[in-house]
Amino acid sequence: MEMYQAMRARFGHQQWWPGQTPLEVCVGAILTQNTNWTNVEKAIANLRAAGKLSIPALAAIDAAELAGLIKPAGYFNVKAKRLKNFIAHVHADWGDDLPGFLDRSVSALREELLGVNGIGRETADSIILYAAGKCTFVVDAYTCRILLRHHLIDVDGDYETVKELLEEALPAEVDLYNDFHAQFVAVGKQYCRPLARCEGCPLEPFPHDPLAGMEE
DNA sequence: GACCAGGCACATC
DNA sequence: GATGTGCATGGT
Numbered sequence A: 001m002e003m004y005q006a007m008r009a010r011f012g013h014q015q016w017w018p019g020q021t022p023l024e025v026c027v028g029a030i031l032t033q034n035t036n037w038t039n040v041e042k043a044i045a046n047l048r049a050a051g052k053l054s055i056p057a058l059a060a061i062d063a064a065e066l067a068g069l070i071k072p073a074g075y076f077n078v079k080a081k082r083l084k085n086f087i088a089h090v091h092a093d094w095g096d097d098l099p100g101f102l103d104r105s106v107s108a109l110r111e112e113l114l115g116v117n118g119i120g121r122e123t124a125d126s127i128i129l130y131a132a133g134k135c136t137f138v139v140d141a142y143t144c145r146i147l148l149r150h151h152l153i154d155v156d157g158d159y160e161t162v163k164e165l166l167e168e169a170l171p172a173e174v175d176l177y178n179d180f181h182a183q184f185v186a187v188g189k190q191y192c193r194p195l196a197r198c199e200g201c202p203l204e205p206f207p208h209d210p211l212a213g214m215e216e
Numbered sequence B: 001g002a003c004c005a006g007g008c009a010c011a012t013c
Numbered sequence C: 001g002a003t004g005t006g007c008a009t010g011g012t
Helices: A004-012 A020-033 A039-048 A056-061 A063-069 A078-092 A096-104 A104-113 A123-130 A141-149 A161-169 A174-191
Strands: none
Touching: A004 A174, A020 A039, A020 A078, A020 A096, A020 A123, A039 A063, A056 A078, A063 A078, A078 A174, A096 A104, A104 A123, A123 A161, A123 A174, A141 A161, A141 A174
16 A cells, blocks of 8 residues: 555556546457557547447457558557457347446456457456456556566566455555556556666655666 | 567467 | 467657
8 A cells, every 4th residue: 555655646546547438448458458558549549430439330340441440559460359359259148238248246257358369367357447347456567567676576476476466465446456557557657667767766765675676 | 770568379398 | 387479550
């Protein structure tokens, strides 16, 4: 909590996810895989302009045409397939009722999402937390980098280990999980890039020398 | 011209 | 089960 408060004090509430509807969150979560958010915004703007930002439209669109629309997000061929996989999965059982699909227990939803080819742990957790509004901690590259630099995890800590560490250390509140992850991204972008230093980082004094353990 | 970005699946050992 | 590789655009 001290960590969250330090970041929150510096950056303010991040008001995530930067997308309006649950569908937009799901689409964004897939498109942002290893990709800058500004590129994802362009891809989503293309989808909206083409009238394809709905489940029926995405279910009907040809994968090659979809790839053309999401080009700015990079990896457009694989992401077009991943989006189609997700949409087909929802559409088959729920038609365009995405809220219906999302309305179940975290564990059941997570398991189902992880069964979709192209949705891994971070994407699944992002959808659960930010589209379904349910309590699951989203771990990403910045999260690991920051915790690693503060010696709260070690290099071989995997996704589930880091997730459990955070969930055990925090009260299970959706808004806390929501904004904590967003704060990790905000701090990480500015201070915890692979080759960056940490001067001025709001986490600097916490809890050890922030430069210790950094690889050159 | 490097480096980086809110990963994931798949091949290979 | 661990490690390596392909996927691709756009901003700094």
